[in-house]
Amino acid sequence: MRAVDVSVSLGGRRVVDGVDLRVDPGEVVALVGPNGAGKSSLLAALAGDLAFAGRIEIGERPLGDWRPVELARRRAVLPQKAALSFPFTVGEVVRMGRAPWHGRPESADDEDAVVEAMRQTETTGFAARPFPALSGGEQARVALARVLAQRTPVLLLDEPTAALDLRHQELVLRTVRERSVAGAAVVVVLHDLGLAAAYADRVYVLAAGRVRAEGPPREIFTAELLGDVYQHEVDVFDHPRTGAPMVVPRR
Amino acid sequence: MLKAYAKPGLIVGLALALTAVCLVAAGKGQVPISPAEVAGSVLHRLGLDIGPLPSAVQGENALWLVRFPRVVLAVIVGAALGCAGALMQGVFGNPLAEPGVVGVSSGAAVGAAAAIVTGATVAGIWTTAAAAFAGGIVTTLIVYAMSRAQGRTEVVTLVLTGVAVNATAGALLGLLMFMTDDDGVRAIAFWQLGSLAQATWGAVAVAGPCAAAGLIVAGIIARRLDLLALGERPARHLGVDTERLRITAIVVTALLTASAVAFTGIISFVGLVVPHLIRMAVGPGHRVLIPASALGGAVVVVTGDLIARTAIEYQELPLGVLTAVVGGPAFFWLLRRTRARAGGWG
Numbered sequence: 035m036r037a038v039d040v041s042v043s044l045g046g047r048r049v050v051d052g053v054d055l056r057v058d059p060g061e062v063v064a065l066v067g068p069n070g071a072g073k074s075s076l077l078a079a080l081a082g083d084l085a086f087a088g089r090i091e092i093g094e095r096p097l098g099d100w101r102p103v104e105l106a107r108r109r110a111v112l113p114q115k116a117a118l119s120f121p122f123t124v125g126e127v128v129r130m131g132r133a134p135w136h137g138r139p140e141s142a143d144d145e146d147a148v149v150e151a152m153r154q155t156e157t158t159g160f161a162a163r164p165f166p167a168l169s170g171g172e173q174a175r176v177a178l179a180r181v182l183a184q185r186t187p188v189l190l191l192d193e194p195t196a197a198l199d200l201r202h203q204e205l206v207l208r209t210v211r212e213r214s215v216a217g218a219a220v221v222v223v224l225h226d227l228g229l230a231a232a233y234a235d236r237v238y239v240l241a242a243g244r245v246r247a248e249g250p251p252r253e254i255f256t257a258e259l260l261g262d263v264y265q266h267e268v269d270v271f272d273h274p275r276t277g278a279p280m281v282v283p284r285r
Numbered sequence: 286m287l288k289a290y291a292k293p294g295l296i297v298g299l300a301l302a303l304t305a306v307c308l309v310a311a312g313k314g315q316v317p318i319s320p321a322e323v324a325g326s327v328l329h330r331l332g333l334d335i336g337p338l339p340s341a342v343q344g345e346n347a348l349w350l351v352r353f354p355r356v357v358l359a360v361i362v363g364a365a366l367g368c369a370g371a372l373m374q375g376v377f378g379n380p381l382a383e384p385g386v387v388g389v390s391s392g393a394a395v396g397a398a399a400a401i402v403t404g405a406t407v408a409g410i411w412t413t414a415a416a417a418f419a420g421g422i423v424t425t426l427i428v429y430a431m432s433r434a435q436g437r438t439e440v441v442t443l444v445l446t447g448v449a450v451n452a453t454a455g456a457l458l459g460l461l462m463f464m465t466d467d468d469g470v471r472a473i474a475f476w477q478l479g480s481l482a483q484a485t486w487g488a489v490a491v492a493g494p495c496a497a498a499g500l501i502v503a504g505i506i507a508r509r510l511d512l513l514a515l516g517e518r519p520a521r522h523l524g525v526d527t528e529r530l531r532i533t534a535i536v537v538t539a540l541l542t543a544s545a546v547a548f549t550g551i552i553s554f555v556g557l558v559v560p561h562l563i564r565m566a567v568g569p570g571h572r573v574l575i576p577a578s579a580l581g582g583a584v585v586v587v588t589g590d591l592i593a594r595t596a597i598e599y600q601e602l603p604l605g606v607l608t609a610v611v612g613g614p615a616f617f618w619l620l621r622r623t624r625a626r627a628g629g630w631g
Binding site for chain 1: 308375378379380421508511512513514515516518521522524526562568569570618626
């Protein structure tokens, strides 16, 4: 997936301004940055939800040339907030992820995909419960299970860890990582720089709609850059055991 | 394991219940005919020599000229209303959307009343139905445009829009009544109350195909309506052409409402209560909800019409009044439930 010189305007304001982005199969790319930096808007443009200027391509083909259902077989999108207007059960919600494959040979894998996705997100236990009865964090995992069940080569995830506890944050990102190792291209919006550093191959640091830095977290997570972008001084040091960069705000 | 049979069981059960109430309803009246004789009469007409024929004098005529058109129209109207309710709730993503509540029925009534008053006959027997359809689709589009914000409809906005639309439609109906003669006033008043008293085979021949077309399309889009429950964008991410789906569903809702309203007037709350009960029984999946709501709506309207014409001797209650007497309180209850669950007026 490729984006060239993409800009998005919302309510007369340029929230994404001339962004270039590339994500290849087998790669996890994280979008980080302060509130209002344009992360979610950029992701929404990649998903085809927002009108944009510039060029976005999936598999060498411009986004606008795909029919919705073809696109749904290539990329899955996890929205920031999971909503549901009727009390479907968790199992039914996850199965909705299989909808793009309806009537195709791949639909033979429906059962498999649903079971696997629910196992990976540890939601198997509440398959029969109505989705609205779950807690926020449980709903978030079910929403991710639906996206995983779609089994697409491109995943666009908007803050999949926002509502989750520590254990499930790790679980979710480990699952996402496994998907990319298996060949998926993943773009994920993250707030936690530690998680981004641990799980992303490359990071785009966004501020005011522009890419301030791009590259492997080890190289670009510096105290100067992050302090400037977040307008708060930070310390960056290597984890004593894993060597992954850790970002700690000065208090 | 019980659950696996619940869904087909419900459909079969409703179909059997519908057959039973139809047989009973067709037999009840000034010339009483037993359900077995009703069934026998139908089977004989189909060329099967099974069962007894009506023994009463004029039994055959009472059945085929008066009662069957009425019962068949009741089935059509009920199925159309039940299905339209389920469809509308699916598109609006809101369990309180219903053609009567949001004013689509009144809009269709205005269209039909305008046709009655002006005496227009552009499309022959189809004129009233066509005018009702035009009125229905215009109001549906208005309600839709007014009550949606960011891909969903809030309860308050939807209900308030319904209030405004119903008020406007009421004013237009009043104006039409003022402009017309006594016959016109009676025809419009009949419309607002809702009744199956004027059922004929002609009405069946017009309403039937419209409702059937609407039901078939509703069945086809049922699977995609499920995905719409996730919201506009997620549905599109799953490959649904949401724009097209919504427009299709709105046209079908208007078509179904018009076919129900064109010959019987406003029969409210069927589309609200029936889908809700079905959802409580087997969950919100539209592939079951839509056919079950159509069957359930038909059972309710056939039964309601039976009560309306037999409860008081030599007099007929308007069916629309009867459904409103039951449906009104049910609407209160639904409002409370929705409010409690949404934690306010979400």
